[in-house]
Amino acid sequence: MTKELILEEFLPYRLSILSNTVSTMIARAYDKRFGLSIPEWRVIAVLGRFPGLSAVEVAERTLMDKVAVSRAVGKLIKSGRVDRQFADVDRRRSILNLSEAGKKVHDEIAPLALRFEQDLLHGISDTEAATLDAVMQKLLARAREIGPPQD
Secondary structure, three states, X not given: OOOOXXXXXXXXXXXXXXXHHHHHHHHXXXXXXXXXXXXXXXXXXXXXXXXXXXXXXXXXXXXXXXXXXXXXXXXXXXXXXXXXXXXXOOOOOEEEEEOHXXXXXXXXXXXXXXXXXXXXXXXXXXXHHHHHHHHHHHHHHHHHHHOOOOO
């Protein structure tokens, strides 16, 4: 007997709802205060930790679509928050770094992001948080292992 699909109990759907809810809340704050979209903030966060990446490397680290990263990088360059240089060896490869303005935004947002995470985890014990982290790591590894659904 096949189990009935009840969307509101379906784990991938529930994870998506959680992710979208949290991302939307964060996006509103970042947009209102800094004029940043989520992809732009992710680029800033990654370059703040790993300067000198290419757009492709940013996409790989964030698991974002290359087009979304490219758009975000373009906007950040235009707004003066990211500097782009081209590699001496391969002129097609661009090297991205936060500008002074980008570093300032990063340094202002990072504590807000950490405070939001702390607020989100309020009421969850350290043990529960560790269990959640372990389960999320296992689910991510398993999802990568099995790949997309087969028909």
